[in-house]
Amino acid sequence: MTIRTRFAPSPTGYLHIGGVRTALFCWLFARAQGGKFILRIDDTDAQRNVREALRPILGGLRWLGITWDEGPDVDGPFGPYYQSRRTELHQAAVEELLARGCAYRDFATPEEIQAEREAAVAAKRDYVYSRRWMAESPENVARFEAEGRRSVVRLKMPRTGTLVIDDLIRGKVEFEWAREQDHVIQRADGSCLYHLASAVDDYAMEISHVIRAEEHLSNTPRQVFIIQSLGYPLPRHAHLPFVAEPGSKTKLSKRKLDKYLKNRDFADLVDRGRRIAEAIGLDASPEQFNPVIVDFYRQIGFLPRAIVNYLALLGWSLDDRTEHFDVNELVEHFSLDRVNKAPASLDTKKLEAFQARHMQKLSVAEKAAMVIPFLQEAGLIAAPAPADVEERVEAVLRAAGERIRIAGDVLELAEFFTPDDQLPYDPQALDKRLRRPAGAAEALRGFRAKLAAAETFEADALERLLNDFLADEGLAIGDVIHALRVAVTGKAVGLGMFETLAILGKPSALARIDRALAQV
């Protein structure tokens, strides 16, 4: 049997980080087994702008490298891959279920159903539909229709016996049929519901393994009933634990951002993201811009491989020490039997740590390619970047070493791309390192003269220059270097001092020192 898995998102307009984790595991399993990964769009609930709502989802998956063998844009032998275009199949299945006596037309109004349910609750009984408006005979159908009633189609669920699901992750899970409801599979307007469509399409697409999040576990009986009633073979099920909120076991939700913001790490990441968004003129409304949504990471310059690596470890592990994987290694080692059962909460700090690790492995040229678009969006450099600017970017990156963890961080080094006469000075830094310390301005003036006379402006030479100056004047390095840094960058913290000077070059360095001195 060929392994076929599917990820079936509905077009919600954004890609949820938990959804991605599910997609990733489906994809990994298919790849590991030499099978196929199918993307199907579950748009059974009439949606106006499917294409628009789909873009972030398809884009996000592609960005992460979770590519589908069959699905939107690539098609395949089992299309169409939009449920909304498979309605005939669904309708036929409903007819078949009806013909087999596994489903029935029901003429109850929603109010009547509601009343039954409330009565059961009030009497502390389990609710089971009375099937009072069940119409199995043409006579009854005619009679109810004559009353002006509209019908839905419901599953005629068994009311005795037990269902055992052999879940690949959870083992055997038992359900009593009697507790299952006669779920609606076709609405009054004739359209079909998810559970029916999903079971029918999974069969038609020859899905061998249904891998999905745990929240679907309790939906499984009704799908199994549909599958068995139609005489389809049962796919294997694997219910993944869901991705939980930071520091909690509750399912992560896009709508509870306010709550997550109380988590320090989460809030820090959001702040960092917002600063970057602001600098590049991005809409940072919480609805579309927060760490629950994959686009957030793309927009501020995360590496897809870092996210994939982190997400893979959220619920899966290889052993007691291996943590860093590239995609190929993941495919090579992934298996469902090493997937955990308990929910795993999203830890943005650890995600950032993975990002840092993967960033470290990049060459300066690779980092430059990531970072340049951010500088351009922020209006700091021209697009396309002239060769000399590109060189400067690389020099900055070399000097920055591992300080840039996400591409957008480069915007905190704006001083290298700001004209000398527009460089902003941090007032506190200026005060603390240049104005207040006695002799600081004097020392800076002295060293400025040395710089002005310097023949080469390379880091090593500049370091020697300073040391000589210090020796001559009987000063400590701290007496001058802090003032120098503020003067030249406007900030109290930054890259290596001599690298900084070398990158800026003599004219720029001198101009900045003069400007700073003028403010003392």
Place this chain on the structure above:
RNA sequence: GGCCCCAUCGUCUAGCGGUCUAGGACACCGGCCUUUCACGCCGGUAACACGGGUUCGAGUCCCGUUGGGGUCACCA
């Protein structure tokens, strides 16, 4: 509330009866390095929810309790 699932450091996890006085990673706290900030290096704090069994022996198996979570739509 019914049904179902889950339970090792703050977090992600290793552990599939003895090698566990419980290992790794992130975070945290010290220290070193150092011109700031990072990086790096060294060290440290920190967990088997509880109670019964089974067994010579339980983090590991069974039952219960507690706790957490999911789900109960003419949503997906």
